Ligand SMILES: Nc1ncnc2c1ncn2[C@@H]1O[C@H](COP(=O)(O)O)[C@@H](OP(=O)(O)O)[C@H]1O
Ligand SMILES: [Mg+2]
């Protein structure tokens with residue numbers, strides 16, 4: 001059996017089940033099932049349920065492994081959270097068999113299994129139950145993102161993108177794309193509805209002029225004005241493709257676009273490991289290169305955040321150096 005085969009299998013199952021929860025919530029989402037967190041970002045019943053589903057699978061198969069998950073159960077515990085808690089319980093139990101169904105206490109416990117602090121030693125998982133919650137709410141792209149980190153290095157990444165077309169050249173064709181990468185074993189895609197996996201790789205471009213940017217919809221997450229200047233420096237004329245979530249990493253890794261820039265919008269924002277762990281491995285396994293805007297490797301060993309990094313640049317390995325230079329030229333003018 002290949003390295004991490006068991007983890008790969010469980011991660012795929014967990015991500016697919018969590019993605020199903022998200023899909024069914026979207027169809028039935030009503031107001032009152034979304035709350036706003038302290039940082040003003042939204043969180044929905046689907047984020048909590050997806051985290052509960054994934055953490056339950058991981059707890060069952062790898063009980064010793066800690067998890068760094070984005071959400072926690074605080075807002076579900078008090079009286080004000082009662083309606084939300086009941087809804088999350090119903091949704092979560094919807095994917096489990098009769099004998100697996102969770103009590104309220106077990107549900108909250110499962111969500112809070114994601115409270116691990118992360119760090120440089122041993123194994124832990126990083127989970128973003130819905131990356132791109134804003135995309136989810138607007139019917140756009142979002143992704144269930146799960147990664148296994150061992151001694152600070154991402155070894156496995158699985159991402160479920162329910163709204164991403166299986167074939168980018170057929171935007172109105174079937175949706176629901178699952179991406180899988182294991183360090184040293186390559187990057188793969190499959191449709192939600194089909195277990196066949198296809199290897200993926202970056203598109204072969206030899207000049208930045210042919211490149212297409214992929215960037216956040218939210219200009220508050222990555223500066224659109226800086227990226228326009230960088231595009232100009234690189235001779236890029238194509239319009240950027242904007243989408244929410246780590247579906248951006250998936251898109252460039254299978255050659256739909258070429259460069260993903262995440263350009264800092266504030267001096268204080270620190271990127272979270274769950275927003276990049278699975279996507280960064282997919283990129284390198286698909287023949288791409290990834291660094292922060294200073295050219296440093298993303299460092300997943302320092303806890304729940306990428307405290308040692310600033311922004312992200314991911315692209316085909318052959319043009320990465322050139323893109324990095326253009327990013328630095330534009331960012332240095334701002335200082
Ligand atoms: N000021 C900021 N700068 C960069 N990223 C931010 C941000 N505020 C929130 N985010 C992160 O941006 C993620 C979405 O990224 P994108 O814009 O690429 O879709 C959010 O993930 P969640 O949706 O999981 O909360 C959140 O973690
Ligand atoms: Mg969030």
Ligand SMILES: [Mg+2]
Nearest residue numbers: 128131132275
């Ligand atoms: Mg996220």
Ligand SMILES: [Mg+2]
Nearest residue numbers: 070128130131
């Ligand atoms: Mg999230």
